[in-house]
Amino acid sequence: xxxxxxxxxxxxxxxxxxxxxxxxxxxxxxxxxxxxxxxxxxxxxxxxxxxxxxxxxxxxxxxxxxxxxxxxxxxxxxxxxxxxxxxxxxxxxxxxxxxxxxxxxxxxxxxxxxxxxxxxxxxxxxxxxxxxxxxxxxxxxxxxxxxxxxxxxxxxxxxxxxxxxxxxxxxxxxxxxxxxxxxxxxxxxxxxxxxxxxxxxxxxxxxxxxxxxxxxxxxxxxxxxxxxxxxxxxxxxxxxxxxxxxxxxxxxxxxx
Amino acid sequence: xxxxxxxxxxxxxxxxxxxxxxxxxxxxxxxxxxxxxxxxxxxxxxxxxxxxxxxxxxxxxxxxxxx
Numbered sequence: 001x002x003x004x005x006x007x008x009x010x011x012x013x014x015x016x017x018x019x020x021x022x023x024x025x026x027x028x029x030x031x032x033x034x035x036x037x038x039x040x041x042x043x044x045x046x047x048x049x050x051x052x053x054x055x056x057x058x059x060x061x062x063x064x065x066x067x068x069x070x071x072x073x074x075x076x077x078x079x080x081x082x083x084x085x086x087x088x089x090x091x092x093x094x095x096x097x098x099x100x101x102x103x104x105x106x107x108x109x110x111x112x113x114x115x116x117x118x119x120x121x122x123x124x125x126x127x128x129x130x131x132x133x134x135x136x137x138x139x140x141x142x143x144x145x146x147x148x149x150x151x152x153x154x155x156x157x158x159x160x161x162x163x164x165x166x167x168x169x170x171x172x173x174x175x176x177x178x179x180x181x182x183x184x185x186x187x188x189x190x191x192x193x194x195x196x197x198x199x200x201x202x203x204x205x206x207x208x209x210x211x212x213x214x215x216x217x218x219x220x221x222x223x224x225x226x227x228x229x230x231x232x233x234x235x236x237x238x239x240x241x242x243x244x245x246x247x248x249x250x251x252x253x254x255x256x
Numbered sequence: 257x258x259x260x261x262x263x264x265x266x267x268x269x270x271x272x273x274x275x276x277x278x279x280x281x282x283x284x285x286x287x288x289x290x291x292x293x294x295x296x297x298x299x300x301x302x303x304x305x306x307x308x309x310x311x312x313x314x315x316x317x318x319x320x321x322x323x
Binding site for chain 2: 017018019021041045046056057067069072082087089090158204206
């Protein structure tokens with residue numbers, strides 16, 4: 001089963017961020033072992049007086065990946081649209097992670113501006129993946145606009161708190177007719193596995209890998225957790241029961 | 257000629273006539289960069305024919321790591 005987002009298809013359900021790795025070599029190795037096919041990154045002013053500064057893109061074989069720039073830094077729909085258009089003008093990508101932050105302390109997304117930016121970018125022909133809170137109705141509204149995937153946060157960006165509102169997340173997953181990518185807040189492989197077991201279509205994470213003591217090992221762990229969680233979801237878990245049910249047969253007990 | 261690049265006033269030589277020349281001047285022509293010229297975002301194909309004039313406001317952005 002592949003992950004389909006708009007016109008794109010992926011075998012991997014892990015989308016990986018490229019921020020805050022100890023160095024580009026560790027990053028490259030982590031990206032390699034994660035087997036991700038989608039990389040996120042940001043758009044920033046260049047230091048024109050230091051043209052020789054290395055860029056993370058130069059270390060990676062960009063052709064191998066689908067690039068998912070974000071609009072991080074935007075606080076309004078207008079700013080997000082501008083950043084998205086700048087990214088697209090590179091000629092390297094037409095997917096965009098709409099990220100409009102409404103609060104600098106919690107880094108929670110501004111729902112109104114996110115909705116506005118998504119609408120505008122859909123009109124412009126982008127493949128739009130909005131980062132949103134775990135608000136169920138907002139997720140629905142974003143889908144109705146035509147967004148190609150919905151990306152609810154598990155918990156605040158970079159907090160590593162895991163899934164703090166599994167109920168809302170399960171409602172979002174249940175109602176969605178487009179892929180749901182759990183984005184932000186994942187701390188451990190088990191967090192990612194739980195998201196996938198719940199039926200999420202993918203997981204987008206960054207700090208959980210880049211900030212780990214061994215990012216390369218964690219990248220592998222996340223890959224395996226996401227695969228395991230997905231397989232578990234597809235296999236279908238057993239119902240929970242209040243009392244025990246023996247796994248061993250009860251027939252022939254007197255022979256023991 | 258004086259232009260504003262990424263918010264800073266920069267003096268550039270007279271032979272810098274186009275956005276392509278400007279990128280060469282800053283040794284950025286081999287890099288993945290995106291140029292916004294007087295609030296207009298340029299496609300790569302436009303760099304060659306977009307002329308740079310005194311007082312232009314130019315933004316040069318690139319991709320950096322992020323999540």
